[in-house]
Amino acid sequence: MPAGGAGAGNGDREDREDPAMSPTVTDGKLSEVASGDLPFAGEHASRQNATGGPFQTATEIAAGVSKGEFSAREVIEEHLARIAARDGELHAFNEVMSRDALDAADRVDRLVASGEDPGPLAGVPVALKDNLCTRGVPTTCSSRILAGWRPPYDATVVRRVREAGGVIIGKTNMDEFAMGSSTETSAFGPTLNPLDNNRVPGGSSGGSAAAVAAGFASLALGSDTGGSIRQPAAMCGVVGMKPTYGMVSRYGLIAFASSFDQVGPFAQRARDAAMLFEAIAGHDEADSTSLDRPAPSVSSLLGAGVSKLRVGVVSELVDAASADVASRVREAANLLATAGALVDEVSIPMCTYSLSAYYLLAPAEASSNLARYDGVRYGLRVEAPTAEKMTTATRSAGFGDEVKRRIMLGSYALSAGYYDAYYARAQRVRTLILDAFDTAYKRFDVLLAPTSPTTAFEIGSKIDDPLAMYLSDVCTIPSNLAGHPAMSVPFGVGDDGMPVGVQVLAPALAEPVMFQVAVVLEDGAPTAKSRGATASVVPAHAGQGEGTPV
Amino acid sequence: MSANGAGGAADGAGGLAAAISGRGAVGHSGGMPGWEAVIGLEVHCELSTETKLFCGCRNRFGDEPNTSICPVCLGLPGSLPVLNSRAVELAMRIGAALHCEVRPSVFHRKNYFYPDMPKDYQISQYDEPINVGGYLELPDGASVGIVRAHLEEDTGKTTHVGEGGRIAEAEYSLVDYNRAGVPLVEIVSEPDIRSSAQARMYVGELRAVLIATGASDGRMEEGSLRVDANISVRRSGDQELGTRCEVKNLNSLRSLARAVDFEIERQRHVLESGGIVAQETRHWNEATSKTTSLRSKEEAFDYRYFQEPDLVPVIPSEQWQSDVIAGMGPMPAERRIRLARALGAGDGEALDPALYDQVVTAVELGLDVLVLDAIQLGADPKTALSRSVNEIAANIASVSRLSAVSFERLVTLERSGKLSATQAKAVLSEMLARGGDPVQIAQEKGFEALESDQLADAVKDVIDSRPEEWKRFTAGDEKVVQFLVGQVMKATRGKADGKAVVAELERLLAISQAPRAEVQQS
Numbered sequence A: 001m002p003a004g005g006a007g008a009g010n011g012d013r014e015d016r017e018d019p020a021m022s023p024t025v026t027d028g029k030l031s032e033v034a035s036g037d038l039p040f041a042g043e044h045a046s047r048q049n050a051t052g053g054p055f056q057t058a059t060e061i062a063a064g065v066s067k068g069e070f071s072a073r074e075v076i077e078e079h080l081a082r083i084a085a086r087d088g089e090l091h092a093f094n095e096v097m098s099r100d101a102l103d104a105a106d107r108v109d110r111l112v113a114s115g116e117d118p119g120p121l122a123g124v125p126v127a128l129k130d131n132l133c134t135r136g137v138p139t140t141c142s143s144r145i146l147a148g149w150r151p152p153y154d155a156t157v158v159r160r161v162r163e164a165g166g167v168i169i170g171k172t173n174m175d176e177f178a179m180g181s182s183t184e185t186s187a188f189g190p191t192l193n194p195l196d197n198n199r200v201p202g203g204s205s206g207g208s209a210a211a212v213a214a215g216f217a218s219l220a221l222g223s224d225t226g227g228s229i230r231q232p233a234a235m236c237g238v239v240g241m242k243p244t245y246g247m248v249s250r251y252g253l254i255a256f257a258s259s260f261d262q263v264g265p266f267a268q269r270a271r272d273a274a275m276l277f278e279a280i281a282g283h284d285e286a287d288s289t290s291l292d293r294p295a296p297s298v299s300s301l302l303g304a305g306v307s308k309l310r311v312g313v314v315s316e317l318v319d320a321a322s323a324d325v326a327s328r329v330r331e332a333a334n335l336l337a338t339a340g341a342l343v344d345e346v347s348i349p350m351c352t353y354s355l356s357a358y359y360l361l362a363p364a365e366a367s368s369n370l371a372r373y374d375g376v377r378y379g380l381r382v383e384a385p386t387a388e389k390m391t392t393a394t395r396s397a398g399f400g401d402e403v404k405r406r407i408m409l410g411s412y413a414l415s416a417g418y419y420d421a422y423y424a425r426a427q428r429v430r431t432l433i434l435d436a437f438d439t440a441y442k443r444f445d446v447l448l449a450p451t452s453p454t455t456a457f458e459i460g461s462k463i464d465d466p467l468a469m470y471l472s473d474v475c476t477i478p479s480n481l482a483g484h485p486a487m488s489v490p491f492g493v494g495d496d497g498m499p500v501g502v503q504v505l506a507p508a509l510a511e512p513v514m515f516q517v518a519v520v521l522e523d524g525a526p527t528a529k530s531r532g533a534t535a536s537v538v539p540a541h542a543g544q545g546e547g548t549p550v
Numbered sequence B: 001m002s003a004n005g006a007g008g009a010a011d012g013a014g015g016l017a018a019a020i021s022g023r024g025a026v027g028h029s030g031g032m033p034g035w036e037a038v039i040g041l042e043v044h045c046e047l048s049t050e051t052k053l054f055c056g057c058r059n060r061f062g063d064e065p066n067t068s069i070c071p072v073c074l075g076l077p078g079s080l081p082v083l084n085s086r087a088v089e090l091a092m093r094i095g096a097a098l099h100c101e102v103r104p105s106v107f108h109r110k111n112y113f114y115p116d117m118p119k120d121y122q123i124s125q126y127d128e129p130i131n132v133g134g135y136l137e138l139p140d141g142a143s144v145g146i147v148r149a150h151l152e153e154d155t156g157k158t159t160h161v162g163e164g165g166r167i168a169e170a171e172y173s174l175v176d177y178n179r180a181g182v183p184l185v186e187i188v189s190e191p192d193i194r195s196s197a198q199a200r201m202y203v204g205e206l207r208a209v210l211i212a213t214g215a216s217d218g219r220m221e222e223g224s225l226r227v228d229a230n231i232s233v234r235r236s237g238d239q240e241l242g243t244r245c246e247v248k249n250l251n252s253l254r255s256l257a258r259a260v261d262f263e264i265e266r267q268r269h270v271l272e273s274g275g276i277v278a279q280e281t282r283h284w285n286e287a288t289s290k291t292t293s294l295r296s297k298e299e300a301f302d303y304r305y306f307q308e309p310d311l312v313p314v315i316p317s318e319q320w321q322s323d324v325i326a327g328m329g330p331m332p333a334e335r336r337i338r339l340a341r342a343l344g345a346g347d348g349e350a351l352d353p354a355l356y357d358q359v360v361t362a363v364e365l366g367l368d369v370l371v372l373d374a375i376q377l378g379a380d381p382k383t384a385l386s387r388s389v390n391e392i393a394a395n396i397a398s399v400s401r402l403s404a405v406s407f408e409r410l411v412t413l414e415r416s417g418k419l420s421a422t423q424a425k426a427v428l429s430e431m432l433a434r435g436g437d438p439v440q441i442a443q444e445k446g447f448e449a450l451e452s453d454q455l456a457d458a459v460k461d462v463i464d465s466r467p468e469e470w471k472r473f474t475a476g477d478e479k480v481v482q483f484l485v486g487q488v489m490k491a492t493r494g495k496a497d498g499k500a501v502v503a504e505l506e507r508l509l510a511i512s513q514a515p516r517a518e519v520q521q522s
């Protein structure tokens, strides 16, 4: 690992691990976290990526492994070493799958050695949010109620990652059942933002975002119900993408709100996210809501530019953001205009009702989805004299406050006598929001907005104020209500020096054009001079990068 | 089945059947002067699919507990349902058979906690069911309206061990999830039923329809059909409905009839003594022959229905619907008419009630096709029907050994006098036991020479040559029987079977004394 590696944050408390940290982590350090019997590969050169960043990107790893320039085992060992060195502090992972990962890496290496195609993700370490089922490996949703449960099957996306040659390296921490925006509702403790350990990584897929930002995995999968991929991506300075609803199979994704949930990629760069998206997208007959059509190729359009593309900046969402974040969005719009896009402001007033509708509909579905955790078949059981008391005791002990809050909210919204006033009305709002987007997309190819209204906030600052926490998703929720794709691209930093994410929204199935825009933003972002370095390249001090001309 | 079982049900469709049955839909008089019972039934029918409603697990009764399960039907986290199209086809067949409108439909979640519900919600259809409106015509000519017939998944099966057999009192409970996710169609009737007898007739007829569509095996003893009854009573002539109670746990036609009778009496007693019937769900206890309160209206579950987001709407194309319905045979009502016509009914002419009962039974047992085919081949209609609802019905499991051709031959042998009724029954029972041709079986049994007429000829020769002995035999002298048999044995050089000779002698005797033959046959 070269200078400026994993340790850099926005303060100097991590200097001790910074350049001094050996590129080949010592055995001792590794065995503390990873499985103790890990055979260590000994000395091998850390590979600096093409753009000068400290971590190789997924694209570079896949290319190098496929060509036999280095082995998948070396790649995985290096990443396991980084995890061993630093995850004790960050807690990005609930479970590091060292042995499985090395076995998988060896299989990839054997394929390469025998001249077979190891797949597009050959040897690339992929972290999984802990709500994706992995056969035989604990899958907890960061909840006590599922602690110790080992699914008997793999999620479809997990299978597809493996089939593409990707190496599953571990299961990442999250808000309990994906309910939260900071990863603080995890029953196993919060994940720290790798860029500033006093701050949250966002959520609910905070562990996945942090894992990519910290160089623990080149790629990660998260799930996005109301912004749970995009918001932590923005807060950790990485790319995060939510596909069109139905584009990626939900089979094996433990449900939060079924009509919103979508699995999507985290990556250091948009093109790496595109690679993982292509690996997981496409029809799955095990998911009735998966679209029965081939997934679009996004990679082919990555270099197409934005000339003549019509870009609308959503004023209501920009207005919802803090001044520094709003500035970055306007700069991003300017960048696109400079690159030839036709940029204009667009007002979508219905967006302002998104949060209210979402916090009725998503909890309603959740109240039903989480009913199965009753202590009868799997997971936690708190013994009691009758079945009913056992279920009550189990759920009381097994669920955290935020999950209980949403179950109650959702049950209430669906109750006889309240259904029409809450659930049914919220459904109508959802339809109106979809209509409003449809209207907007008659004028625009993509829309631009902030991802999160603020940069990463301090740990503990919002956890006792649910409403403030919910507002963190105000810019991301509209796409979930509409079922549309959207992605967050790092674009400069806020006044506090923490990364800002700019969000590209697109109509259903328009992932290709969305990526096309994302790549242009990424290439022109204020941090472009050290793009790809993720954690280390984000300016460490407040003010740096602000107002960078585009 | 009594004629007055037919109630003030919807009329119209029952006209033809009424004409043929010779009964018609008559108002209920019942055993409760001054009072009228109003009954609606909810029948849950397990569909005979190969696999469950939302997964690929085997749908079969009687497997070892918890062997036919997977992540989907166990509701494991992350699993998702995928609709079994065969179940949709069978549901559409049921809809067509009940004259329902088949509609685009959606699934909802019905939320409530119970240990045998893997997801703690049941995937069911709510306000947009696949089949709506329709009717079922009963054998007595009455017609019961059908509100809806919708698809849903079954729950697992809980066995409560300990006091009372109910969850609250159980020491522990065992759950078998093999049944979880088995496809059900719930058929909800209008409150058109007026008595326990008619309730029983309705379920019997519905069962026959379900079997005829291929949707169900109709085995109530295996839980393939389960019935809940909504019962209220009111003063005769009242237009408004009384407060109803829903009675659950009716696992046989007998339980249904008894529970309905009990509940009618209970409610009537409450009302007659000036009380008010509480709207509630009641449990039929087979052991005590009583219904007891399970939960009051206030304690009723709020199921918090909402559309199932894991499934997409079911919109069967016209083509699919017509393909599915095209593969369906005629329903019992139509089959009864067909069989009754073959027996001479029609054009306003009714069948003799006893004969119509046989028609109903034959259709109920699915023997009408065999009888009609045999009639087509030349069998005497009444003899064929009689043999089917008596001898064949008694050995219904073996009916597949019987072809229409061999059945017709048997009936004709009997009808032409070549076999006595007793012989015909013996041959038929042998045909059912091991299959085969009636002539051959008759020969083996020594009812020989029927085809070659050797035995009959030999007996005839002996009778002709011994008029004196024959006369004594016809006069009832049993001592002469052995002599006649001996003569026939001699003439056939011992080839004849003694019993067969006696039978032939008796047959000839019967022919010579026709009135007595009728007595013997019955």
Ligand SMILES: [Zn+2]
Residues within 6 Å of the ligand: B052, B055, B056, B057, B068, B069, B070, B071, B072, B073, B074, B181
């Ligand atoms: Zn199953």
